[in-house]
Amino acid sequence: MSGPGEHTDGAWGGRNEIGGSAQIWGASVQAAEIRGGIHVHQAPQARPPVPRQLLSVPAHFTDRDADIAALEELRDARRTSVPQLVVVSGPAGVGKTALVSHWLRGIAEEYPDGQLYADLGAQGPDRPLRPGEVLDAFLRALGVGLVPVQLAEQAALWRSVSAGLRLAVMIDNALSAAQVRPLLNGAPGSLFVVSSRRRLTGLITDGAGFHQVDALDPAAALELLARGGGGSRVEQDPEAARQVVSQCAFLPLAVCLAAARLAARPRQPVAAMAAALTRGRGPLELLRVEGESAVHTALDESYALLPPDAARAYRLLGLLPLTHYDPQLTAAVCAVSLDEAERLLDILMDGNLLQDVGPDTYRFHDLVRLHAAGRAKEEPAPARRAALRHFLDWCLATATAAEALLTPSHRTLARDYDGRTVQPTPLPDQETALAWLDARRLDLMAAVRLSAGSGHDDATAWQLVDAMWPLFLRLRPYGLWAEAHGLGLDAARRHGDRKGEGRMLTSGGNGLCHTGRYEEAVEWFGQALRLAEEDGDVRQQAQALNGLGKAHRGAGDLVRAEEYHQQALDRRESIGHTRGAALSRYALGELALERGAWHTAASLLAHAHTTLRAESDPYDAARALAHLGRATACAGDPAAGSRQLAAALEEFQRLGSVHWEARTWELLGQCAEDGGEPASARRSYERARALYEPLSPSDTGRLTGRLRHMDAGAGPG
Structure with missing residues (x-):
């Protein structure tokens, strides 16, 4: 390859x-x-x-008939010439995501071309998603292979691809109207629903309708408590049950957590739960804004119920700059077997601390993740460092395994991870390897940012970027390509690894060429050439010269491009790099073809072939x-x-x-x-x-x- x-x-x-x-x-x-x-x-x-990307709806979804009727009323009022845009806002833990997921699933047949979902990460552990990253995911879901790098081009392609389609698009956890606006496609048959803790009134100019989600009414909250685990005990002690849901601020998330605790303790009276939630904190009026204190109290009680090994897993997962987890990742971070990791995830699921969002994929609610991150501080510092080291090693080990399958001719540089303590996710074939890189692209970038920003993991930062080469080469996530190699280059220089620095310059230079930034690419390849000449690395010199030829050709200077490609050919032949020499002949053949030198081009290309x-x-x-x-x-x-x-x-x-x-x-x-x-x-x-x-x-x-x-x-x- x-x-x-x-x-x-x-x-x-x-x-x-x-x-x-x-x-x-x-x-x-x-x-x-x-x-x-x-x-x-x-x-x-x-x-x-x-x-079909919508999230699953909680099994004990309760009430919300009035909310759904209001959403339907907004949909019925839409103009047929433009897509429908609905903003659903409300406090944390009130059930916005569950409500929208339930509604959209109920009307899925009216949008036969698909349902798309994006979590913009307003409260996520890493930076919020940029609009371009969301459009990239939407376009790939609709079958687009190569997505442009510029946001304007992405938005134009999104409008073209989705024109005439009837799509339901859920945009979750939005931070601002500016974050949402580029995602709207203008297709009159589509429905966009945005959820946010903010009202996002800036979208009124885009024709948005607005709906505020409030906490459950007391009767619905009691029903949810009973269905979620309280059972007949709720009827047996209605006053204590009312105290429980009141202390939960009638928020579905907090009520579900309390119900899970009751389910785990079938002999515990509801009054004991009410007392645990109160713990001298005072009446409901003293709860902090948006009900987060109520959820935090319920989370404290759910956490206290966990067995020690599950509580440790909860804390360690809270350390990670991620939003989704799977058994292989959990096994690596917690240093346990895969079977043990699956058992721990099941325990967290049973306690309503994790949500099942797909095959072997789980996520924390925003507030639960923040709680887990807070509890992670209880881990001794060496244990926290070890868990993060295991996470980074798992990313590097699995990406390296994918790299070996997908680009076996790509020279593998140093890889500093302990293969004895971390097992990579099994990747039996190329298709599985590329699918893993694709699905984990944002997680891998979060790992790059974590390692580059930690001050002591510079080797991991540039090595992980290098291992992600098949992702950049095959799937062309241009924005991530540029960001990753910028971070990797700085990290390699801090680490003092000249081979790593050279690799980041040439690989990153290629990304700049693909985005039309030819002047910057010339600078990067020029730095790589100077570095390789200082080190006497002829193979790397040829690679840098090949890049300079590519950059100058892209800029329209065919004479200089030919000079650089010829120099690359000479160096590759001098060291017996047969395949590299063939690729240089191929580049020279393309240039001859552009000049109209047909016979010269045919000779070079036949040799290369x-x-x-x-x-x-x-x-x-x-x-x-x-x-x-x-x-x-x-x-x-x-x-x-x-x-x-x-x-x-x-x-x-x-x-x-x-x-x-x-x-x-x-x-x-x-x-x-x-x-x-x-x-x-x-x-x-x-x-x-x-x-x-x-x-x-x-x-x-x-x-x-x-x-x-x-x-x-x-x-x-």
């Missing part, structure tokens, strides 16, 4: 062998004897699964073959060029590289247009544009321009 700086895509095959014959899903090309045209056989395209196949690098070999096909056709043999392009297209379909499948269709269109086959060219361009559309606005625009030129009777220049 590709090393730093080389483009690759992250998906898998569309081919199967049945009865000795190959079946291919997606577009296919027949290429035997071709005279100008390409025969396109269009198969139905597989659509990603409809997203042969070598990369021998080096077991099918992806880069297919890239070389696609450009070789274009060069061969331009050099005077269109039939041979079309066969080479057809073979490259089949390989990209097998590898699942949608971007390069689209690029190859575009090259096929250019060849057909050059050969005087406008109908064939149009079909190829339209196919390329359809593939580009969910991936890249700039490429989509280029293909649209080509087709317009054809319509006007002028070639695309």
